[in-house]
Amino acid sequence: MAIVWRSSISAGLKTKTPPPQPPTLAVAVHMIGRLGGFIGRKSDGHPGSTVFWRGLQALQALAAAWRLWRGA
Template identity: 45%
Template sequence: MVFDIEEWQAAWIVAHRSPPPDAPPPLGQMVRLIAGFGGFLGRKHDGHPGPKAIWEGMQKVRAFAIALEAGRAAYFNDG
């Protein structure tokens, strides 16, 4: 497992605007999804995402995951 459950679920929710699947998507799909948050466009001839797009995307995904954790904590602790 490369990504925490909160990370891959948060990335999925933000990218697809829908609930995440039961199982995490394949690693290659996750890397491209995360790189998209870092500016990678994923056009036909773009090739693989570079380290800068992945790094910037991971920073955003980590923020999404923190927000997801906080939202779940507020929802479940609300009583």
């Protein structure tokens, strides 16, 4: 499971190394939403189910690439 959050954090923050602690649930939902196309403006509210689903699919691809790249 660590591979999943580390790959999403690295993609969301555009950094090469993830932070040592996993994000909170609210931060993780917004990060996954951003992967699915959620813009996240002040008036946008929370990501919807379709955007969240797209984000989960993108996250799964990122985690697979992370495993291959890191050799996990």
